[in-house]
Amino acid sequence: MSDISVIIPINEINETIKGYLVKCVESINKQSVKPDKVYVVHADTKEVNEFFKTWETPEELNIEVVVNKDKTDFCSQVNCGVEKVETEWFSVLEVDDEYAKSWFKNTKTYMEAYDDVDIFLPLVVDVDEGHNFLGFTNESIWAMKFSEKMGELDNNTLLNYQNYQTSGAIIKKESYVSVGMLKSSMRLTFVYEFLLRATYNDFRIMTIPKIGYKHMNMRENSLFWDYKNDPKEKISPEEAAFWVEQAKKEYFFTYDRAIEYEN
């Protein structure tokens, strides 16, 4: 066991998602060092509730299904899961993503070597829906003279570079809660704002230079796909710039404050 819990937020269910769910749970099951518990936190909609009433979970894993009452957004699902977590660490696994098979084992090695780190980011492999390699995320902080300390993310670096991924990361629950968790009122840049807030609060954030997480980029109907393509959810370049700037303003505040973009 690893003193880590995994949170899988689920917003909707269809045949494609069902397929992804099997694979993502399989990627947990394949770990040589298994998590203590897996929380599947789903949106409170009729279809999703129906599916999880009869969902068969693998015997090898300790899985608990949690309904995120009355809410459907990603941030509140994650926070709802975190409140349930009883281990020191947790990790968020998006339903269309997978862990690399030695991720938890590697994390354990790094936890022993660096006992004051609050967040271990994985080296993320971004793929398209055909699982073709698109690029890495979180790798840049290992580049020479990129961040203040090689391998670690800091506030100044974040103010210049926004593209970091916390899905798959191993996060210390106590630290996460102490800075106010994810903010539901932030659209588009909620991860960025959280990282700014975490580094502002002196979190030590390190990328483990090992492939830890496979992330499907811009899957159809995913949150970020909707931001780009869904007429109802679409975010214009102006709005995107607004949310980036908003993240830079909001990270000084621990708790979520209502924010609206007005055109």
Next chain:
Amino acid sequence: MSNNDQIVKLTHALEKLKSKDAAIYFLTMDTKGHAKASVTLTYNIVKELRENNYNAIIMHEKSDYHDITTWLGDEYKDIPHVSIEAKQVEVIISDLVVIPEVFGHVLEQTKEMPCEKIILSQAYDYALETLPPGLSWRNYGVGVCLTTTQTQVEYLKTIMGNLTYYEITPDIGDVFKKHDKPQPPLISIHTRDARDTMKIIKSFYLKFPQFKWITFRDLRNLTLNKFAEDLSESFLSVWVDDISGFGTFPLESMKCGVPVIGKVPNLKPEWMTEENGIWSYEFNQLVDILGNFVQKWLEDELPEELYTDMEKTVKKYTKENFHNSVMSTFKAINERKIMEVRMNLEKLTPVGPQDNIEEGSVSELFNKN
């Protein structure tokens, strides 16, 4: 020189050899404050000899020789040095001058020195560099060559067979050790030609742009401690040295637990196996091998056997084996020299040299005769 004068000299030489007081001068190049494996080995031999009561001394050409403790460490600070330029060298018949093969030109200048000269060949490729065509070390009165591997012995025998060869097994020092934390994505690179370093780095980034965030470290011009520290901090090292005689760098790397991708040198090192590293005969293939290795390291897919074979390989190069090889070599040379001096004394004295010569004075010997 009269017969008696010769007897005095030889008797004195015999005393010195028996008491290990005879000087053993190691002609050494000035590295100008930079670490160099061949010079490290020379200092290690001198240190080992001195710790075992031999009178080993570093001899250098110029008076402004750079202090080696800056890169080699304080433990070498008590080793005596003499400068040829400052005329601090006075040799007598019992002394020994050890000349690196790269200093071949010195052989002509030292031809008339009244002492034995031997060659220390760490880089077989330079053996013929300064010798005129058709001449061997033997033509300069050299009968002994020390080298670092059996493969070099075999090779040198094919071109200069009429010498006695001794093999000194270098030890890979304890300064080379495993990093105490998981290794970051750093690659150490060590090539004889600096152009090769740049060729590898540049083509790697062009062929594998997804790995542009991985940093290369050229381990040139560092102190020994910094060199060892940087090396152990890497997850991989790259080695290109076609004319390497021993292959110190890959062994140092293995001792640090850092796998090596390397080009097989012209003379394949005897420790090199298919299992203890990733070796190629083709320089141009190295970058592809490198890309493949990096991917496997990131995916944690490297075979555990690679690391265990590295450990096995480097186990041979211990302080104890080094000590044994240095002691047996210099004991054999010293005993042979004692024998030669005795034989010469026998020729000059009707009843031969006295066995208790080390306890008595030379004049007592004359009185006895």
